Amino acid sequence: MVSMAIFNKISDYEWEIPRSYRSDMRVPVRFFASRELLEASLGDLSINQAVNAATLPGLVDHVMVMPDMHQGYGFPIGGVAATRYPEGVISPGGIGYDINCGVRLLSSSISLEAAEGHLNDLAIALEQACPNGVGTKGFIKLSDKDLDEVCQTGSRWALKRKYATQEDLRRTEEEGCITGADASKVSARAKARGREQLGTLGSGNHYLEVDVVDEVFDVEAAQVMGLIPGCLVLMIHCGSRGLGHQVCTDYVHELQSAVKKYAIQLPDRELVCAPLTSVEGKNYLAAMRCAANYAFANRQILAHQVRGAFESVLRAVDKNLWLRQVYDVAHNIGKIETHVVDGEKVIVCVHRKGATRAFGPGDPALPEEYRPIGQPVLVGGSMGTASWVLVGTEKSMVRSLGSTCHGAGRVMSRSKSKHNVRGEQLLSDLKKRGVIIRAGSMSGLAEEAPEAYKDVDKVVEAVQGAGISRKVARLKPVIVVKG
Amino acid sequence: MEICGYREISHAADLALNAWADSPENLIIQAAKGFYELAGVHFQEGDTLNYQFEVEAEDLEGLLVSFLNELLFLLEEKRIGFRHILLTINNHHLTARLIGSKVKGEIREIKAATYHNLKILKLGDKYEATIIFDV
Numbered sequence: 357m358v359s360m361a362i363f364n365k366i367s368d369y370e371w372e373i374p375r376s377y378r379s380d381m382r383v384p385v386r387f388f389a390s391r392e393l394l395e396a397s398l399g400d401l402s403i404n405q406a407v408n409a410a411t412l413p414g415l416v417d418h419v420m421v422m423p424d425m426h427q428g429y430g431f432p433i434g435g436v437a438a439t440r441y442p443e444g445v446i447s448p449g450g451i452g453y454d455i456n457c458g459v460r461l462l463s464s465s466i467s468l469e470a471a472e473g474h475l476n477d478l479a480i481a482l483e484q485a486c487p488n489g490v491g492t493k494g495f496i497k498l499s500d501k502d503l504d505e506v507c508q509t510g511s512r513w514a515l516k517r518k519y520a521t522q523e524d525l526r527r528t529e530e531e532g533c534i535t536g537a538d539a540s541k542v543s544a545r546a547k548a549r550g551r552e553q554l555g556t557l558g559s560g561n562h563y564l565e566v567d568v569v570d571e572v573f574d575v576e577a578a579q580v581m582g583l584i585p586g587c588l589v590l591m592i593h594c595g596s597r598g599l600g601h602q603v604c605t606d607y608v609h610e611l612q613s614a615v616k617k618y619a620i621q622l623p624d625r626e627l628v629c630a631p632l633t634s635v636e637g638k639n640y641l642a643a644m645r646c647a648a649n650y651a652f653a654n655r656q657i658l659a660h661q662v663r664g665a666f667e668s669v670l671r672a673v674d675k676n677l678w679l680r681q682v683y684d685v686a687h688n689i690g691k692i693e694t695h696v697v698d699g700e701k702v703i704v705c706v707h708r709k710g711a712t713r714a715f716g717p718g719d720p721a722l723p724e725e726y727r728p729i730g731q732p733v734l735v736g737g738s739m740g741t742a743s744w745v746l747v748g749t750e751k752s753m754v755r756s757l758g759s760t761c762h763g764a765g766r767v768m769s770r771s772k773s774k775h776n777v778r779g780e781q782l783l784s785d786l787k788k789r790g791v792i793i794r795a796g797s798m799s800g801l802a803e804e805a806p807e808a809y810k811d812v813d814k815v816v817e818a819v820q821g822a823g824i825s826r827k828v829a830r831l832k833p834v835i836v837v838k839g
Numbered sequence: 840m841e842i843c844g845y846r847e848i849s850h851a852a853d854l855a856l857n858a859w860a861d862s863p864e865n866l867i868i869q870a871a872k873g874f875y876e877l878a879g880v881h882f883q884e885g886d887t888l889n890y891q892f893e894v895e896a897e898d899l900e901g902l903l904v905s906f907l908n909e910l911l912f913l914l915e916e917k918r919i920g921f922r923h924i925l926l927t928i929n930n931h932h933l934t935a936r937l938i939g940s941k942v943k944g945e946i947r948e949i950k951a952a953t954y955h956n957l958k959i960l961k962l963g964d965k966y967e968a969t970i971i972f973d974v
Contacts, residue, residue: 427850490944598915625900628954
């Protein structure tokens, strides 16, 4: 167990563990958190895991940790680490099993008031339109050729099949397709797991959520994004399904021998890595990009299905109904990006595990309409609590490798949550608070109870306090379809 | 405490399983039983099926992780699970002979068995390990 004594306070929302803390650290670790959130993290292994991540070869700047941090495996959830390209390494454990798990937000101009009498029907229509839960299959049957194309072109495949609009792609990180994906580097086993899962939500903490725009903090940015106070929006949280899980499993296994081959010493085997220029590193990068593209396409198909569900229920309320994409962001990903570190422009491989890209205003990677305001950042809540829309800032580019938080962050184990909370009671309590829940499993619902998570508002206060993101709008849940 | 067994232990976000046994083979079998329990697998009654597979890894920990990930793949993709498992370990090679059945369903999707802090400890006559599963 670590104590607060190991941290140097930089500001009220920034803390540092110096490189001298442990002899195998290659860079310091920087935490973005209030004292309260940081103290809350002392009880699990997240701080140690961040220090372990700081031992990876080729790291630049700091390992960064976001205020929604919690214990993961290998890296902490909420961790960001950048290795110099091409000399550094890439670590599958620094990206996670659910490659490109992420969030998509769609906006509407339908007010909650106008939709009020239709919300139960909407919840049922959403649940039926989007296969969810353990072991479910999608409605799309992919041929070998199609699956390879999904892996290599992501949302572009969906556009070709009329599941997407040009604007959807423009308003997706990497425009929904990371180049350099090579489907021949994805195992037959991973493809088998992914073949029938495109357009499925999955289970665990994945969800669809209809929210109302509860409060706007930045009127100009909200207007650009189409966020209207009192109107409905829809959030999709899911990833690359079995295909991504298997890609990570395959390469964590394969890289166990690579670390010996390249004489890399690591404090935890889940941090296994390979040089970016090695055969093993290149193969993983190409396969990981396939899984990331699969996830972009997956959320795109779900968005298409969600639009259908909204139209079937609410077309009578608004004949011009259209759910417009606000943005889609990855929060488990490895990307080759250029950042300024110690005054020098460097190309790096940024690992984000439970952290969101948060590029500031003017960045050419952003769609033109978002360049004046910065990249939209979508922060998921925990059913009963708020979700948030933020934007990246100039400071995020300087202090956090263009990264910020991704959600609330767990504080309670699943078994404890299930012990403390009954699914049926939670369902009833949330209903009283005006939240309709559709969940396949009451025990699964209990595991994901709001009490199992940190206060997302405090997480958002911390990233705003640190200056690495700025509040745009607070969203309040109305319907949650749990995977 | 029984000679062989397993129990779920607390983990903030994922699932952690502590298993112990009198041999490496039995330890891996206990971990498999724990895996099916954590996933909440419901086996179909009736027809049984025999299955065999092999895995290779750098060491015992690698065999444990690879074996569990093989079971996970067979559960998700082939919808089969196993209640009787016989293992033979020869250096970096594990041969599994299994009797199982089709699976009706499971309550929880486990993404993978991980290597996080994984060490198979030999304490006297007992082998013990704690495996973290990503969910």
